[in-house]
Amino acid sequence: MKSAEEIILEIQELPPQERQKVEDFVTANKEEEFKATYYPPGVIQMLLQEAELSKKRIDTFECSSADELCKSLGLK
Numbered sequence: 001m002k003s004a005e006e007i008i009l010e011i012q013e014l015p016p017q018e019r020q021k022v023e024d025f026v027t028a029n030k031e032e033e034f035k036a037t038y039y040p041p042g043v044i045q046m047l048l049q050e051a052e053l054s055k056k057r058i059d060t061f062e063c064s065s066a067d068e069l070c071k072s073l074g075l076k
Contacts, residue, residue, distance in 0.1 A: 011022050
C-alpha cells in the first residue's frame with residue numbers, strides 16, 4: 001500500500017479535472033470501509049485539507065465504485 005504522502009503527491013500531479021474527480025469522490029464517500037480499504041489512517045483528512053471540495057457525487061463521473069475510480073487513476 002502506498003503511503004499517505006505518495007497518494008497525495010499522485011493526486012496533486014493529476015490534471016485539474018481528474019484531481020477534482022478524486023476530491024469529489026473522497027468527499028462523497030467517507031464511509032469507514034472506503035477509508036480502511038484505500039487509504040492508511042489520516043489520508044482522508046489530509047486530502048480534505050488539501051483541496052476546496054465540492055458536493056458532487058461520484059455518479060456524475062461515470063464511475064460505479066471506489067474500486068473503479070482508484071483503478072482508473074492508478075491508486076490501487
